[in-house]
Amino acid sequence: MSPLRKPKIKKICIICDGEFEVWPSISDKRICCSRKCNSVWRRSHQKDVWKDPAYKQNFIDKVTGQTRTIESKGRMCEIQKRKWDNPDLRKKASETQKIITNNPERLKRSSENTKNLWKDPDYRKQHEEFMRGPNNPWRGKKRAEESNEKTRLSLKKTNALPEVREKRRAHMIEMMSDPVFRERMTTINIGKTHAEKTKLKLVESRVGGFWYGNVRYDEPKYCELWTDEFRERVRIFFSYQCVECGTPQNGVRFGVHHVHYDKKTCCKKGEMVGDRKFVPLCRSCHAKTNTNRPYWERHFTALIDDYYGGKCYFSQEEMEQFTLKQKET
Numbered sequence: 001m002s003p004l005r006k007p008k009i010k011k012i013c014i015i016c017d018g019e020f021e022v023w024p025s026i027s028d029k030r031i032c033c034s035r036k037c038n039s040v041w042r043r044s045h046q047k048d049v050w051k052d053p054a055y056k057q058n059f060i061d062k063v064t065g066q067t068r069t070i071e072s073k074g075r076m077c078e079i080q081k082r083k084w085d086n087p088d089l090r091k092k093a094s095e096t097q098k099i100i101t102n103n104p105e106r107l108k109r110s111s112e113n114t115k116n117l118w119k120d121p122d123y124r125k126q127h128e129e130f131m132r133g134p135n136n137p138w139r140g141k142k143r144a145e146e147s148n149e150k151t152r153l154s155l156k157k158t159n160a161l162p163e164v165r166e167k168r169r170a171h172m173i174e175m176m177s178d179p180v181f182r183e184r185m186t187t188i189n190i191g192k193t194h195a196e197k198t199k200l201k202l203v204e205s206r207v208g209g210f211w212y213g214n215v216r217y218d219e220p221k222y223c224e225l226w227t228d229e230f231r232e233r234v235r236i237f238f239s240y241q242c243v244e245c246g247t248p249q250n251g252v253r254f255g256v257h258h259v260h261y262d263k264k265t266c267c268k269k270g271e272m273v274g275d276r277k278f279v280p281l282c283r284s285c286h287a288k289t290n291t292n293r294p295y296w297e298r299h300f301t302a303l304i305d306d307y308y309g310g311k312c313y314f315s316q317e318e319m320e321q322f323t324l325k326q327k328e329t
Contacts, residue, residue, distance in 0.1 A: 014041065
C-alpha cells in the first residue's frame with residue numbers, strides 16, 4: 001500500500017450487522033458489506049423514499065424528456081437475451097410469477113399498474129414501436145413445444161370459467177365501441193396472406209379433423225362437390241336475389257342454404273338426387289332458418305317444386321350456355 005494512502009476503516013453493515021472494511025474516500029457511500037445486503041437495503045429504502053411526494057416529483061422532473069439511444073437499447077436487449085438464456089434464471093422467474101398469480105392482492109395491484117401504464121398513449125406508441133423493431137428480445141426465437149403445451153392447457157382451463165368469458169366479452173364490447181380501434185381492426189389484415197401451412201392448420205386439426213366455427217368434425221362437414229363454383233350456379237339461377245325476401249345481392253355474396261339441412265346433399269346419387277335443393281338467402285333470412293326447421297324445409301321445398309319445377313341450380317352445361325348468351329348480349 002502506498003504510504004500516502006490512508007488505511008481502510010472498519011464499518012458495521014446496517015443489514016446483517018457484519019463488520020467490513022472500506023476505503024475512507026468512499027466510506028460515506030458504503031453502508032452495506034456486500035451486494036446481497038445492498039440489494040436488500042435498496043428494496044426497503046426505495047419503498048420508503050417513494051412515499052415522499054417531493055422525491056417522486058423531483059425524480060419525474062429529472063427524467064422527463066430523456067430518451068435512450070438506439071445503441072443503448074440494443075445493448076440492454078443483448079444483456080436481457082444473455083440473462084434469459086440461463087435456465088436457473090428462467091426457473092426462478094417462473095416461481096416468482098406463480099407466487100404473484102396465487103396472491104390476489106398482488107395480482108390486483110399488478111393489474112392496476114399495467115392498466116395505468118397503458119392509458120398513456122405515449123407509452124403505448126413507444127411499446128409498439130419497440131416490439132416491432134429489431135431490438136425485440138423475442139425476435140427470431142421459437143418457444144419449445146413443452147412451453148406451448150403448458151400455455152394451451154392453461155388457457156383452456158382459464159377460458160372454461162364463465163366469469164372469465166363474460167369479462168372478456170365486456171372488454172371486447174368496450175374496445176369495439178372505440179371507432180379508432182374498430183377502424184384499426186378492419187384494416188390490420190389488409191394485404192396480408194397466410195402461409196400454406198397456416199391455411200392447412202386453420203382448416204384441418206392436427207388429429208385429422210376439420211374445424212367449422214368452434215366445432216371440430218372427424219371428417220369434412222361438406223362433400224367435395226360443395227364448391228364456390230357450384231354455389232355461384234345456384235345464385236345465378238335465382239338471379240342473385242334472396243328467395244325469401246327478394247333482396248338483390250349487393251357486394252356481399254348471399255349464402256346458399258341446404259333446404260333439407262344435409263351438408264352432403266351434393267354427393268347423393270340415385271333416388272336421393274331429389275334431395276338436392278338449395279336456395280340463396282340474405283344474412284337476415286338465413287339466420288331465421290336455424291329455428292323451426294321443419295317449417296322452412298316444407299316452405300322452400302314447395303317453393304322450388306311449384307314455382308321452379310323442382311329445379312334450383314344450373315348444370316355445368318347450362319352454365320356455359322348462359323355465360324355465352326351473356327357475352328353475346
